Amino acid sequence: MKRILLILLFCQATVFAQDDLLQLLGDDSSYKISSTFKGVKIVNGQTVELVSKGDLLFLIQHRFGTLNSGGYNLYGLDNSQVRFGLDYGVNDCASVGLGRSSFLKTIDANTKIKLVRQSKGEKSSPFSLVWYSSVFFKQSIWSDMQKESYVILDQLSYAHQLLVARKMNSNLSVQLSPTVLHKNLVTKGETHDLLSVGLGARHKLTSRISVNAEYFLQLNEGESINPLSVGVDIETGGHVFQLHLSNSAAMFERAFIHETNGNWFEGDIYFGFNISRVFTLKK
Amino acid sequence: MVRLIISIFFIVLSCGVSAQQYLTKESEISFFSKAPIEDISAVNNKVSAVYDAETKQLVFQLNIADFIFPKPLMQEHFNENYLESDKFPKSSFSGIVGDINENSTVKGTLKIHGVANEVEVTGSLEKMNDSVIINATFVIVLTDYKIKIPRVVMYNIAEEIEVTVKAELKKI
Numbered sequence: 531m532k533r534i535l536l537i538l539l540f541c542q543a544t545v546f547a548q549d550d551l552l553q554l555l556g557d558d559s560s561y562k563i564s565s566t567f568k569g570v571k572i573v574n575g576q577t578v579e580l581v582s583k584g585d586l587l588f589l590i591q592h593r594f595g596t597l598n599s600g601g602y603n604l605y606g607l608d609n610s611q612v613r614f615g616l617d618y619g620v621n622d623c624a625s626v627g628l629g630r631s632s633f634l635k636t637i638d639a640n641t642k643i644k645l646v647r648q649s650k651g652e653k654s655s656p657f658s659l660v661w662y663s664s665v666f667f668k669q670s671i672w673s674d675m676q677k678e679s680y681v682i683l684d685q686l687s688y689a690h691q692l693l694v695a696r697k698m699n700s701n702l703s704v705q706l707s708p709t710v711l712h713k714n715l716v717t718k719g720e721t722h723d724l725l726s727v728g729l730g731a732r733h734k735l736t737s738r739i740s741v742n743a744e745y746f747l748q749l750n751e752g753e754s755i756n757p758l759s760v761g762v763d764i765e766t767g768g769h770v771f772q773l774h775l776s777n778s779a780a781m782f783e784r785a786f787i788h789e790t791n792g793n794w795f796e797g798d799i800y801f802g803f804n805i806s807r808v809f810t811l812k813k
Numbered sequence: 814m815v816r817l818i819i820s821i822f823f824i825v826l827s828c829g830v831s832a833q834q835y836l837t838k839e840s841e842i843s844f845f846s847k848a849p850i851e852d853i854s855a856v857n858n859k860v861s862a863v864y865d866a867e868t869k870q871l872v873f874q875l876n877i878a879d880f881i882f883p884k885p886l887m888q889e890h891f892n893e894n895y896l897e898s899d900k901f902p903k904s905s906f907s908g909i910v911g912d913i914n915e916n917s918t919v920k921g922t923l924k925i926h927g928v929a930n931e932v933e934v935t936g937s938l939e940k941m942n943d944s945v946i947i948n949a950t951f952v953i954v955l956t957d958y959k960i961k962i963p964r965v966v967m968y969n970i971a972e973e974i975e976v977t978v979k980a981e982l983k984k985i
Contacts, residue, residue, distance in 0.1 A: 551834075551863040551864075551865060551870055551872040551907070554834065554836060554863050554985075555836070555838070555861040555863060555872070555874055561876055561878045561879075561898075561902060562878065563899075564878065564889065564892055564893070564898075565889060565892065565893045582885030582886065582889075583885065584885070585885055585886065619885075699899075700897070700899035700900055737893065737894045737897070738894060738963075765894075767890070768886060808886050810884045810885070810886065
């Protein structure tokens with residue numbers, strides 16, 4: 531009996547001998563994972579990052595011509611495509627955007643909704659989920675138009691993506707982006723709905739520099755080539771510079787996923803960059 | 814006999830609990846830095862603190878990611894580039910309080926960004942009936958905690974940061 535008593539007392543003593551008051555606080559280490567990607571785009575495709583609430587992001591995307599176009603064209607630098615975009619963070623889990631691409635003179639309007647955010651602790655989630663929808667309005671004139679009842683709706687196409695991303699560790703983030711694209715107007719034999727799966731990754735080299743890669747696998751039979759892009763992100767305070775090489779010159783989903791013709795192995799590689807600048811609008 | 818043991822056990826247990834300890838999980842730590850281009854400030858309202866009146870030990874703990882900045886981009890940079898909250902999610906202080914009055918001094922270890930330094934902070938520690946109120950302001954030097962600032966943004970960020978602590982701990 532005495533032994534039990536001693537043991538019990540000893541237990542008590544050890545508990546209080548631990549003068550580490552931190553234990554009283556419990557280990558409440560639940561927190562949300564931030565900065566899965568540096569910007570809102572990996573290269574062309576969307577990331578799970580949204581513009582913060584009240585912030586306006588101005589994005590300039592630029593693609594030169596192909597590297598194999600010869601010295602006469604300064605290896606592509608004489609040609610260029612551009613997209614200007616504005617994205618605004620409506621609240622903590624939604625953003626809206628507007629853009630204009632020189633490629634096919636297309637205007638796009640989009641929205642991104644954050645469904646789940648990767649987090650640790652009590653309400654843990656192993657990945658982030660974001661819904662992205664975009665509508666594209668092709669301004670260019672259908673030159674060899676054969677359809678008689680040609681209406682403005684025919685110029686529209688839509689993309690919807692479910693972005694699933696996970697920050698594996700502080701340096702590596704990966705993303706899967708199942709995508710469906712709908713075209714209102716198609717040529718004979720083409721389908722209206724096209725499916726693809728995007729794969730993306732970012733690997734941080736330093737706290738401000740990372741390498742990115744992105745690939746879209748088209749699930750429908752087609753003649754276009756799957757786009758592959760690799761790039762480097764450089765962050766300097768309010769700006770993010772993204773420099774990359776891609777076999778696609780277009781910068782909106784309809785065109786870069788399903789209308790890419792460049793072949794990496796033949797040197798149809800476009801050098802390009804994205805520059806983003808954040809303006810904080812709300813106080 | 815068994816009853817006796819159990820009752821002794823509980824008496825000892827209750828003695829242990831009634832040791833004068835004070836706790837909060839909602840104290841506030843804010844910081845402010847004045848630099849030529851931009852003033853930077855942030856507040857964390859989810860700071861935990863415990864004070865043991867017997868041993869005079871005082872402990873603070875917080876999650877780096879809980880600091881809220883007026884600009885979301887600053888918050889991102891703070892977590893991603895400067896404090897690296899992925900690698901070092903928590904910051905803590907553990908120390909012993911000297912005399913209890915309006916100019917109390919507490920000596921202890923402050924851990925930020927994975928670096929622990931011995932510090933001495935002067936502030937006020939007031940003991941009420943059921944609570945302890947702590948107020949303190951002190952300065953930390955970023956290089957002491959291996960927080961690097963690139964030359965490009967040297968004018969945006971001060972090297973010394975003023976930290977303010979406000980806590981009201983309740984008896985447990």
